[in-house]
Structures are given as C-alpha cells and as structure tokens.
Amino acid sequence: MPSNDADDEYTESATEPPVTDPDVLVLRKGTHGTPVEQYVDAIRDRLPEHTVELARTPAAEREAIQSASFVTGMTFGEELLESADKLETFACAYAGTGHLPLDELDERGVTVTNASGVHxxxxxxxxxxxxxxxxxxxxxxxxxxxxxxxxxxxxxxxxxxxxxxxxxxxxxxxxxxxxxxxxxxxxxxxxxxxxxxxxxxxxxxxxxxxxxxxxxxxxxxxxxxxxxxxxxxxxxxxxxxxxxxxxxxxxxxxxxxxxxxxxxxxxxxxxxxxxxxxxxxxxxxxxxxxxxxxxxxxTPHNAGHTPQYYDRLADIVAENVERLENSEDELVNQVRP
Incomplete structure (x- = not known):
C-alpha cells in the first residue's frame, strides 16, 4: 500500500496510550481530508497543562466518552450520547449544528458551542x-x-x-x-x-x-x-x-x-x-x-481547506476550557442552552 505522508507524520501520536479522564476528548472524524491529529496537536499547543485525548476508533470513543466532560468533534451521534454520563460541553467543529441531537443534549444539560467564524x-x-x-x-x-x-x-x-x-x-x-x-x-x-x-x-x-x-x-x-x-x-x-x-x-x-x-x-x-x-x-x-x-x-467542498482551519478551531476550544476553569457563564460561540 502506498505511503500517506499526512498519516505517517502522525504515527507516533496514533500509538499513544489512552488518557484516563482527559480534559479534552477529540472524536475521530476529521474534515477536508486533513488528519484530525492536526486538530489534536493544535489544542495541545494551546493547552500544554491539560490532557487532550484522541479517540481513534468507535470503541475508543464509546469508552472515553463515559468519563469525558469536554468533548469536541465534527459530529456527535445519539449512540455516543447514551454513554456520555459526565458530558458537560460539546464543542462542535462545524459552524452548523443542525446535524446534532440538540434536543437530547439540551435534556442532559449539555452546553453546545459551534465553529462560527473559523471559515x-x-x-x-x-x-x-x-x-x-x-x-x-x-x-x-x-x-x-x-x-x-x-x-x-x-x-x-x-x-x-x-x-x-x-x-x-x-x-x-x-x-x-x-x-x-x-x-x-x-x-x-x-x-x-x-x-x-x-x-x-x-x-x-x-x-x-x-x-x-x-x-x-x-x-x-x-x-x-x-x-x-x-x-x-x-x-x-x-x-x-x-x-x-x-x-x-x-x-x-x-x-x-x-x-x-x-x-x-x-x-x-x-x-x-x-x-x-x-x-x-x-x-x-x-x-x-x-x-x-x-x-x-x-471545487469539492474545499473552500475551507487551509492549514489555519484547525488552528482557529483550537483557539475556540482553548478559550472555552479556560473560561470553564474560571467559572465564566458564557462560552465563545455558545449556541445551546
């Protein structure tokens, strides 16, 4: 199988052991054909004192979501929500949130933010x-x-x-x-x-x-x-x-x-x-x-595909993690509740 440079670059992070109770859990789906590991690295750069875990498989997502309070990703299926016992914040990495189970997230008291502005x-x-x-x-x-x-x-x-x-x-x-x-x-x-x-x-x-x-x-x-x-x-x-x-x-x-x-x-x-x-x-x-x-x-839904995309997403996540630690009521790009 031919080598994929983008994947090879992140082989080391792919084999990292899972972190228990991460401060930020990143779900495995990326976007624009760019490895989601770049998103993880960008968050880690901004939150060096925090644990940031990438769930690389469906099984890893189901396991990690049980103890995660702050989760970010492109999508969030209802099957994951069933296991998200401690979820408090979901940082959607898209500007639109219509694809999310918003009513169910509301019922659980989960705060939802979006990626408005990154594009x-x-x-x-x-x-x-x-x-x-x-x-x-x-x-x-x-x-x-x-x-x-x-x-x-x-x-x-x-x-x-x-x-x-x-x-x-x-x-x-x-x-x-x-x-x-x-x-x-x-x-x-x-x-x-x-x-x-x-x-x-x-x-x-x-x-x-x-x-x-x-x-x-x-x-x-x-x-x-x-x-x-x-x-x-x-x-x-x-x-x-x-x-x-x-x-x-x-x-x-x-x-x-x-x-x-x-x-x-x-x-x-x-x-x-x-x-x-x-x-x-x-x-x-x-x-x-x-x-x-x-x-x-x-163009193949490609207008947002630049290296700075994940950087701007990570800026929002890092700012909101710090706001939560400071007990601030309003988060950046908060859409629910």
Missing part, C-alpha cells in the same frame, strides 16, 4: 477568487493558453458591479470585507434585515425586494445555512430573474440551489456562469452535466 478568512478569499476568475475570465485565458493560442478576449471590471450576499453570518461578513476595496455595490440578504449589516443595502428573503435585488445582481454569493427558507431558494424563477451576465457563487449548501434549474439556465445562457464549492447531489456524480460546462467552476 471567514479562508472562504472569504475563495469567494473573492471565484468572482475575480469570472470578472477577468481567467478560465478563457487558461483554455487559450493550453491551446497555445494568442488571441484577445474581452474581460470585465469588478468595479461598479452589484454583489448580493445571501447570509450575513461570519462568512458573509468576511466576503463583504474583502469586497470593500473593489468599489462594488453590495446587497445583503438575511432573516432579520432590521439588524442591518456590512452591505450598502439589507433585505429579507421574501417579497419583491428579494426579486428586485436578483434583477440588479451581477454576482450572487450564497453564504447561508440550509433551512426550510433557503432550501431551493435559487430556483428556476430566481435564475430567470437574474440577468444574463450574472454569476452564481455557492459556498453554502448544494440544496440551496435547484440543480436541474441551474443546468437549464447554464445551457440556455440565462446566466453567465457558476462557481460551485457545494452541489446537490454531493459528491457530484462523474456523469453529471455540470462537469461539462466551460463556464462552471467546481
């Missing part, structure tokens, strides 16, 4: 790169370079464009911050538009205001959670309302966009292009037509 810089840069790619039409230049074809093509300017950002959480705000120097008009879409935001204009999800915003949009950035409101938000009607020069950038969740309607819009030229870090279905099947469009950029 701001990395995904904000991804969105900016996607927008600039379509603005300057680098994909056209790349195609002509491969053909060794010296032939001019028309590009666009970002300055003076209208960018609509759906979702003004940490990621949406990071996108707006990075767009500010480019002289664009920005429209923010959020559940509570009365709260305002970092955009020139803030509207809600429904009504004529949203349709009017789509009609004025050059770049539509989806940075919202998947909810009953946002599922299928960008449907056939929304794609028709967008102008033919509009570009869709989706770093939210695949089902926010009606995939069949998007394929139809791309085929008929109703929109100029799309940058998709998430798709529906996901992973995107090899025979899916979205792979075949020259004006579609596809």
């Amino acid at each position: 701001g810089p990395n995904i904000g840069e991804h969105v900016l790169g996607a927008i600039l790619r379509f603005t300057r039409r680098f994909h056209v230049g790349n195609r002509r370079q491969r053909r060794r074809e010296w032939r001019h093509y028309r590009a666009y300017e970002l300055q003076g464009s209208t960018v609509t950002v759906v979702g003004l959480g940490a990621i949406g705000q990071a996108v707006c911050e990075r767009l500010e120097p480019f002289g664009v008009e920005t429209i923010g879409v959020r559940y509570s538009p009365e709260k305002g935001g970092p955009t020139d204009e803030v509207i809600g999800f429904e009504g004529e205001a949203f349709q009017d915003a789509l009609a004025r949009t050059d770049y539509l950035v989806l940075a919202c959670p998947l909810t009953e409101t946002t599922r299928g938000l960008i449907d056939r009607e929304a794609l028709t309302t967008l102008g033919p020069e509009a570009v869709l950038v989706n770093i939210a969740r695949g089902p926010v966009v009606d995939t069949d309607a998007l394929v139809s819009a791309l085929r008929s030229g109703r929109i100029r292009g799309a940058s998709l870090d998430v798709t529906d279905p996901e992973p995107l099947p090899e025979d899916h037509p979205l792979w075949t469009f020259d004006n579609v950029q596809i």
Whole structure:
C-alpha cells in the first residue's frame, strides 16, 4: 500500500496510550481530508497543562466518552450520547449544528458551542477568487493558453458591479470585507434585515425586494445555512430573474440551489456562469452535466481547506476550557442552552 505522508507524520501520536479522564476528548472524524491529529496537536499547543485525548476508533470513543466532560468533534451521534454520563460541553467543529441531537443534549444539560467564524478568512478569499476568475475570465485565458493560442478576449471590471450576499453570518461578513476595496455595490440578504449589516443595502428573503435585488445582481454569493427558507431558494424563477451576465457563487449548501434549474439556465445562457464549492447531489456524480460546462467552476467542498482551519478551531476550544476553569457563564460561540 502506498505511503500517506499526512498519516505517517502522525504515527507516533496514533500509538499513544489512552488518557484516563482527559480534559479534552477529540472524536475521530476529521474534515477536508486533513488528519484530525492536526486538530489534536493544535489544542495541545494551546493547552500544554491539560490532557487532550484522541479517540481513534468507535470503541475508543464509546469508552472515553463515559468519563469525558469536554468533548469536541465534527459530529456527535445519539449512540455516543447514551454513554456520555459526565458530558458537560460539546464543542462542535462545524459552524452548523443542525446535524446534532440538540434536543437530547439540551435534556442532559449539555452546553453546545459551534465553529462560527473559523471559515471567514479562508472562504472569504475563495469567494473573492471565484468572482475575480469570472470578472477577468481567467478560465478563457487558461483554455487559450493550453491551446497555445494568442488571441484577445474581452474581460470585465469588478468595479461598479452589484454583489448580493445571501447570509450575513461570519462568512458573509468576511466576503463583504474583502469586497470593500473593489468599489462594488453590495446587497445583503438575511432573516432579520432590521439588524442591518456590512452591505450598502439589507433585505429579507421574501417579497419583491428579494426579486428586485436578483434583477440588479451581477454576482450572487450564497453564504447561508440550509433551512426550510433557503432550501431551493435559487430556483428556476430566481435564475430567470437574474440577468444574463450574472454569476452564481455557492459556498453554502448544494440544496440551496435547484440543480436541474441551474443546468437549464447554464445551457440556455440565462446566466453567465457558476462557481460551485457545494452541489446537490454531493459528491457530484462523474456523469453529471455540470462537469461539462466551460463556464462552471467546481471545487469539492474545499473552500475551507487551509492549514489555519484547525488552528482557529483550537483557539475556540482553548478559550472555552479556560473560561470553564474560571467559572465564566458564557462560552465563545455558545449556541445551546
């Protein structure tokens, strides 16, 4: 079997004996294809006086969870919860917590935190790169370079464009911050538009205001959670309302966009292009037509994949461990209770 450098680097930590009653228990599932050991090491660097244990197998998780009071990980199944007799805090390593058994955690009095904010810089840069790619039409230049074809093509300017950002959480705000120097008009879409935001204009999800915003949009950035409101938000009607020069950038969740309607819009030229870090279905099947469009950029749910991702997660965990030791009532990114 070929060697995996990322796994080899952490062979030593993989063979470490289990720690009894760790201060922080890390569950085994990683993300972005990055070894979860990097997350463990980052927490240990920030909490050198504490014991931090990685449960590498399902059996190890079931055993360690029985005595753990502070647990962090990507997911937390109900079967683990049955054994979590001493659990007090679960630090979810995702910004979204809809996949967790929140009601059951509430019933047990478990405090839940999330990873809100860790994706701001990395995904904000991804969105900016996607927008600039379509603005300057680098994909056209790349195609002509491969053909060794010296032939001019028309590009666009970002300055003076209208960018609509759906979702003004940490990621949406990071996108707006990075767009500010480019002289664009920005429209923010959020559940509570009365709260305002970092955009020139803030509207809600429904009504004529949203349709009017789509009609004025050059770049539509989806940075919202998947909810009953946002599922299928960008449907056939929304794609028709967008102008033919509009570009869709989706770093939210695949089902926010009606995939069949998007394929139809791309085929008929109703929109100029799309940058998709998430798709529906996901992973995107090899025979899916979205792979075949020259004006579609596809990345494999990869926008948050940078070395700093686990570092920012570890910052939250370390801060909350210290807050608990100091008997502080509120934790960083506390979502429940």
